[in-house]
Amino acid sequence: MNARAPKGTSDMLPDVARAWEHLQRVAQELFALYGYEPVYTPLFEHTDVFTRGIGEATDIVSKEMYTFEDKGGRSITLRPEGTASVVRASLEHNLTANGAQAKLYYAGPMFRYERPQKGRMRQFWQIGIECLGAPEPTADAEVITVLWRYFESLGIPSTNMRLLLNSMGDEACRPAYRDTIASFIRGHAADLCDECSRRADTNPLRAFDCKDPACREVMAGAPLLRDELCEECATHYAAVKAHLDALDIPYIEDSTLVRGLDYYTRTVFEVQVDAGLGSQNAIGGGGRYDRLMQEYGGPATPGLGFALGFERTLLALEAAGVQIPAVPRAEVFVARVDDSVTAEVFALSQRLRDAGVAAELDHQARSLKSQFKQADRLGARLVVIVGPEELAAGEVTLRDMSTKEEKRLALDSATADVIAALGEEGTD
Ligand code: HAM
Numbered sequence: 036m037n038a039r040a041p042k043g044t045s046d047m048l049p050d051v052a053r054a055w056e057h058l059q060r061v062a063q064e065l066f067a068l069y070g071y072e073p074v075y076t077p078l079f080e081h082t083d084v085f086t087r088g089i090g091e092a093t094d095i096v097s098k099e100m101y102t103f104e105d106k107g108g109r110s111i112t113l114r115p116e117g118t119a120s121v122v123r124a125s126l127e128h129n130l131t132a133n134g135a136q137a138k139l140y141y142a143g144p145m146f147r148y149e150r151p152q153k154g155r156m157r158q159f160w161q162i163g164i165e166c167l168g169a170p171e172p173t174a175d176a177e178v179i180t181v182l183w184r185y186f187e188s189l190g191i192p193s194t195n196m197r198l199l200l201n202s203m204g205d206e207a208c209r210p211a212y213r214d215t216i217a218s219f220i221r222g223h224a225a226d227l228c229d230e231c232s233r234r235a236d237t238n239p240l241r242a243f244d245c246k247d248p249a250c251r252e253v254m255a256g257a258p259l260l261r262d263e264l265c266e267e268c269a270t271h272y273a274a275v276k277a278h279l280d281a282l283d284i285p286y287i288e289d290s291t292l293v294r295g296l297d298y299y300t301r302t303v304f305e306v307q308v309d310a311g312l313g314s315q316n317a318i319g320g321g322g323r324y325d326r327l328m329q330e331y332g333g334p335a336t337p338g339l340g341f342a343l344g345f346e347r348t349l350l351a352l353e354a355a356g357v358q359i360p361a362v363p364r365a366e367v368f369v370a371r372v373d374d375s376v377t378a379e380v381f382a383l384s385q386r387l388r389d390a391g392v393a394a395e396l397d398h399q400a401r402s403l404k405s406q407f408k409q410a411d412r413l414g415a416r417l418v419v420i421v422g423p424e425e426l427a428a429g430e431v432t433l434r435d436m437s438t439k440e441e442k443r444l445a446l447d448s449a450t451a452d453v454i455a456a457l458g459e460e461g462t463d
Contacts, residue, residue, distance in 0.1 A: 043149070043151040043156050057360065058348065061185070062162045065185055069181055071138045072139055073140060074139040074141050075143070076114075076120035082102050083110075090298065092237040092238040099147040100148065114145055117141050118296075118324065119298075126332075134168060136169055139164065141164075141165075154312050154350055163343070164340050166338065168336055172272075173278055175275040175302040175323060176278030178340060179304050189348070191348075193285065195351065198305075201288065203240075204265065204301065205268055205300045209260070217235045220234060223253045226249060242254055246314065259290040261288070272301065276288075298330070300326055302323045303321070303323075304321060306318050310354035311350040318351050320341060322341075324339065363413065364393065367393070367394045368418045368419070369421065371396075371422075373422070374400070380396050383421065386449075390450050417433060429447065431449055433453065
């Protein structure tokens with residue numbers, strides 16, 4: 036048996052799991068200010084939710100999906116991202132019927148069969164929001180602001196981040212632009228990598244995303260969609276920028292930002308960082324997808340959102356020197372002097388926990404000295420020492436771990452006294 040986690044996956048051990056919970060907590064608090072509600076969709080869907088939604092010609096669908104036939108003969112795929120599932124669920128449950136707006140957020144694992152490297156996993160964790168039913172450019176500016184403020188609230192300095200912004204046009208202006216780029220690629224096929232040459236027939240705009248230096252040089256000379264947007268898209272894009280300007284959100288226009296999913300229309304954006312990440316420098320990104328629900332057979336329903344990657348965000352936080360706040364595992368440690376007081380130690384620990392105090396006790400018959408060490412390791416601010424002599428007098432000893440001061444407490448009122456002592460300490 037291979038006792039290692041599969042390639043491209045990792046166990047979230049307590050330190051990392053705590054960071055994941057911290058990122059979710061910060062997200063919940065921030066997203067609530069904008070009216071977002073939680074949603075949980077299945078980790079797997081019928082495969083066509085993704086092939087239709089994300090697009091057959093994307094890398095995700097053509098190369099990276101975990102697809103299998105279940106025992107009932109259905110083609111099932113582990114979700115490579117959250118947007119397609121949220122839109123499918125909103126359609127299934129009529130969340131946007133009669134013009135209603137739905138604001139939903141999610142957090143959980145996604146699966147892509149990619150070549151693992153720093154910041155690129157096969158199972159990775161995303162936090163995302165989707166805003167459905169909102170066509171106005173204020174919605175674009177709001178969603179982008181939420182992403183920016185989120186990274187700021189985590190403590191990533193804005194000088195470490197770059198917010199890239201582009202408009203991908205819509206069904207009125209993008210087809211002609213696609214053809215223009217396809218012709219451009221055919222005209223420069225000799226100087227482009229094989230994959231980019233093939234993209235002329237499959238997904239020409241993705242050639243902007245190729246990492247090959249030769250391709251980048253050629254594509255730098257390609258016509259830009261910015262110059263060929265239809266009037267409606269140009270007006271929408273200008274309004275999004277004006278709303279961002281009004282909030283001082285520092286975006287950089289990047290006409291080559293095309294993103295790896297076919298569902299986008301109009302606004303797309305990405306937050307990148309340099310420190311701590313190699314080539315996988317996008318910590319979050321998103322955009323508008325006004326045609327996605329129609330793609331699933333539903334009514335025309337505008338939508339937009341973003342997702343951010345947990346692993347990459349964590350790398351960016353580490354690089355910025357941001358500490359994830361540590362949660363002490365115990366506020367109080369109840370130590371025993373010898374075995375004769377075990378029952379009292381056990382009962383007192385439980386009384387403290389019932390009163391809402393994080394309390395720990397020794398389950399390993401350690402010496403008093405090692406119990407103090409253990410109390411320190413757990414972050415306990417107070418130790419209650421229970422010994423046979425004090426107990427005989429109906430008392431216990433309270434030790435302050437930072438000052439090392441000790442005082443006697445009556446056993447009967449020990450829970451209330453400990454809570455009071457914790458309160459006093461907290462007000463320093
Ligand atoms: P995405 O750009 O494919 O967009 O992924 C969003 C974020 O997930 C990336 O910026 C990155 O931080 C993280 N990520 C993606 N792939 C990996 C990987 N293999 N390993 C680690 N992290 C990864 C979406 O998924 C869209 N659903 C975003 C969206 C929401 N658009 C509209 N609404």
